[in-house]
Amino acid sequence: MNQSSKDNSDSSTNPAILVDNLTVSYGPVPALLDVSFKVPAGQLIGIIGPNGSGKSTLIKAILGFLKPDFGTVYLFGEPAAHAKGRVAYVPQRGSVDWDFPVSVQEVVLMGRYGHVPWWKNLGQQEWQLADDALEMVRMSHYRKRQIGELSGGQQQRVFMARAMAQGADILLLDEPFAGVDAATERAILDVLEQTKQAGKTLLVVHHDLTTAAEYFDALILLKQRLYAFGSPEAVLHRRLLSEVYEGSLRIFSDLSQTTKNS
Ligand SMILES: Nc1ncnc2c1ncn2[C@@H]1O[C@H](COP(=O)(O)OP(=O)(O)O)[C@@H](O)[C@H]1O
Ligand SMILES: [Mg+2]
Incomplete structure (x- = not known):
């Protein structure tokens, strides 16, 4: 048997995301x-790192929204530009204009437009896919509501439903847990886990170090450079964190102190 035969074009053998020597700048400082x-x-x-460490920039560069100065992103072995339909993006909440008059169902259906030729109306199957996605995030009851009328956590779930309806293999989420209550955080985490069980790859910007080990298979620690990438146990290392978070880590250890004393 010839064991040395390889087929590099088979997408199942390629990493879902390969970031190679990526440098991105807005101005003089990368x-x-x-x-x-x-x-x-x-x-x-999970992607962790202090404010301004480049987490959102990394997500946008993988999406192809930003042009790198140097380096390449490959998705399933293809340059990212060729794999656009395989990636869905759930933006940071503050970055969306919620006054836009559109219903929950319409937001999710927008995820399907790329799949339907422009001369056709969305068919029964498209509506069904949108309904299934809303069911998955437990937002079916809200399908007729205006998106602007929902709470932050509910809006986040609708955007996850849209990403799901898009049928993407890679989901990129920027701080999905920011500003949501504990019950919503649990609901969103459930959806992330279900999505992973369905074979998808998820890259999630996360700001809470206390839950990072529980939520993620591996962590990326970023501050302009990649400081660490690996198991949560390896990345959430005290020395490494104090180097990256500097003064702000004191808040973190004060917190654990408070818990111990209470
Ligand atoms: N549109 C922009 N124009 C200029 N600088 C930006 C822009 N977006 C981000 N930056 C800068 O790039 C750095 C990384 O930002 P960002 O990726 O948003 O960090 P994070 O998401 O980790 O908070 C920061 O110094 C930020 O000020
Ligand atoms: Mg950010």
């Missing part, structure tokens, strides 16, 4: 400098 890592398919990965 927001990301020489970042390289790869994510196998089917993993739930």
Whole structure:
């Protein structure tokens, strides 16, 4: 038997995301400098790092919204530009204009437009896919509501439903837990886990170090450069964190102190 035969074009053998020597700048100082890592398919990965460390920039560069100064992003072995339909994005909440008069159902259906030729109306099957996605995030009851009338956590779930309806293999989420209550956080985490069980790859910007180990298979620690990438136990290392978070980590240890004393 010839064991050395390889087929590099088979997407199942390629990492879902391969970031290779990525440098991205807005001005003279790079927001990301020489970042390289790869994510196998089917993993739930957290991106952590202090404010301004380049987390959102990394997500936008993987999406192709930002042009790198240097380096390349490959999705399933293809340059990212060729794999656009395989990636869905759930934006940071503050970045969306909620006054836009559109219903929950319409937001989710927008995820299907790329799949339907422009001369056709969305058919029964498209509506069904949108309904299934809303069911998954437990938002079916709200399908007729205006998106602007929902709470932050509900809006987040609708955007997850849209990403799901899009049929993407990779989901990129920017701080999905920011500003939501504990019950909503649990509901969103359930959806992330179900999505992972369905074989999708998820990259999630996360700001809470106290839950990072519980939520994610692996973590990316970023501050302009990639400081660490690996198991939560390896990345959430005291010395590493104090180097990256500097003064702000004191808040974190004060918190654990408070819990111990109470
Ligand atoms: N549109 C922009 N124009 C100029 N600088 C930006 C822009 N977006 C982000 N930056 C800068 O790039 C760095 C990384 O930002 P960002 O990726 O948003 O960090 P994070 O998401 O980790 O908070 C920061 O110094 C930020 O000020
Ligand atoms: Mg950000």
